[in-house]
Amino acid sequence: MARSKEFDENVVLDRAMKLFWEQGYEKTSLTDLVEHMGVHRRSIYDTFGDKHTLFLKAMDRFRDKVNAELTGEVKRSKTATEALQLIFSFMIYGEEDSPSGCLMVNSAVELAMRDADVDLKSTESFTLSEQLLKDIILWGQQDGEFNSDYNADDLAEHLHAVCVGLRVMTRTTIPKEKLHRIADLSIKLL
Structure with missing residues (x-):
């Protein structure tokens, strides 16, 4: 007779996710995963x-x-500018008790050039992010918050590149104030 699982898959998957996020794929051993996941x-x-x-x-x-x-934050925002500010704050500070940076960005840097699966998952995630940014930019352009001189697709690509850069920079000792200045200027340029 098959034994029933004695753990919640999502809970242990979250533990693995955080460990990979913090250490990267190659530095994380199966022994590390066993210890960290508790299974x-x-x-x-x-x-x-x-x-x-x-x-x-x-x-x-x-x-x-x-x-x-991020989708929830955008839906709760009253303006497109507020939505972008919340997204940038999320990029800079992340969630409580989470490693700095971004698992997708870290994984793309570590593995995408030699692992097609990681490349695909990273680029799919980046496409989702760009779409969210495009939707916010279109919202801001329609409401007159943002300039309409540039195409929303192009602006979303640019903002996404800024977001990726911020996620990398959060893994360093660069002061958060500098990261906020970069984010604020990026919004003002819209």
Whole structure:
């Protein structure tokens, strides 16, 4: 008779996600995952597959959680400017008790050039981010908050590049005040 699982898959997947996010794929060993996730090695294989498959599932989990969080922030915003300010603050500070930076950005830098699956998941996530930024820019252009001289697609690509840069910079000791100046100027240029 098959044994029932004695753990919540999403809880242990979140633990794996945070460990990969903090350490990267290559630095994270299966032993690290067993210790951090609080499950047996066999349970990891039975539930998630091998380390690479677990990593891809962690990337999916991260994308879904961040997308839901940012979409919720945008929906609660009263103006497009406020929505962008909230997104930039999220990029700079992240969530409480989370590693700095971004799992997608970190993974793209670490692995995308030699791992087609990671490249695909990273670029899909980046496309979602750009679409969210485009929607906000269009909102701001329609309400007269932002200049309409430039195409919203082009502006979204530019803002996304700024966001990626900010996510990388949050992993350094650069002061948050500098990151805010960069974000504020990016909004003003719209």
